[in-house]
Amino acid sequence: MPSAPEQLVFELPHRAALGREDFLVSDSNAAAVALVDRWPDWPVGAAVLVGPKGSGKTHLANVWLLRSAATVFDASQISRDDVPAIASAGAAIIEDIQNLNDEAALFHLLNLVREQRLQILLTTDIAPGDLSVALPDLMSRLKALPLASIEAPDDALLRAVLVKLFADRQLSVEPHVIGYVLVRMERSMSAAERLVAEADRQALVLQKRVTRAVAAAALDRLGY
Known part of the structure; x- marks a missing residue:
């Protein structure tokens, strides 16, 4: 028997969209x-x-x-x-x-x-x-x-990337949650991908939507 709810979460492959139509553009x-x-x-x-x-x-x-x-x-x-x-x-x-x-x-x-x-x-x-x-x-x-x-992503780009990455996982996240993680995460595209993946995982573990508390748990797991 699994010893903790976390062990019931199975990692499923997530396809990264890499086409031109999926590349978000900003000043950076x-x-x-x-x-x-x-x-x-x-x-x-x-x-x-x-x-x-x-x-x-x-x-x-x-x-x-x-x-x-x-x-x-x-x-x-x-x-x-x-x-x-x-x-x-x-x-x-x-x-x-x-x-x-x-x-x-x-x-x-x-x-x-x-x-x-x-x-x-x-x-x-x-x-x-x-x-x-x-x-x-x-x-x-x-x-x-x-x-x-290509410069380090600015706030506008990171915000849009986070929204898109959550949407790719069919997750609806409130703007204040995006704002909360935006000021605490590492400023990179790869960090955004890791954060969204971990938030998705935490939501499954806790059986909740991606709330501020779930986002905070994901940030904590990633060491932010």
């Missing part, structure tokens, strides 16, 4: 959204998205992936031997170039942007000019690429 990410929306009319066939973890880079990169049919590669895993395979994809997302191990590989890929009309979207937590890049030619190429930054 409008420039990045505009950059992705301009594709394929970029000045060159490559661009850079910069933003802290949890800012929505992966979501926005996925919007571009759906439009371009790109293949995703982890910058820390690519080497010069991988360049032909990446180029053959025609369009590629190279994620987290701040973790790049083989600078020559990325340099060759950026050369192929012009030579083979390869399309590349780079993502990074750190602006290209602040990266620790030893290869001068690569740094020069990176600095020359179109760039857009």
Whole structure:
């Protein structure tokens, strides 16, 4: 027999919506959204998205992936031997170039942007000019690429994201509850996802709607 009601709660898969119509826009990410929306009319066939973890880079990169049919590669895993395979994809997302191990590989890929009309979207937590890049030619190429930054989400965006995430779980939450968690949570998209998931779980455990008390319990469980 279960020893506590909490053990009766089963985790069900929750599908994250990653399409363009699901990406909420505010002042904090409008420039990045505009950059992705301009594709394929970029000045060159490559661009850079910069933003802290949890800012929505992966979501926005996925919007571009759906439009371009790109293949995703982890910058820390690519080497010069991988360049032909990446180029053959025609369009590629190279994620987290701040973790790049083989600078020559990325340099060759950026050369192929012009030579083979390869399309590349780079993502990074750190602006290209602040990266620790030893290869001068690569740094020069990176600095020359179109760039857009995603800032930490502002209140308007976080509020809208929380409302949407609760709605995705078919949970109706009063505005004052949203306001309560908004001033106490970590300022990131990933934190919003964790908070909504935990609030949903607490509501099931306590067999209540997502009230302020349930939200407070979720915040407490997450250490906020």
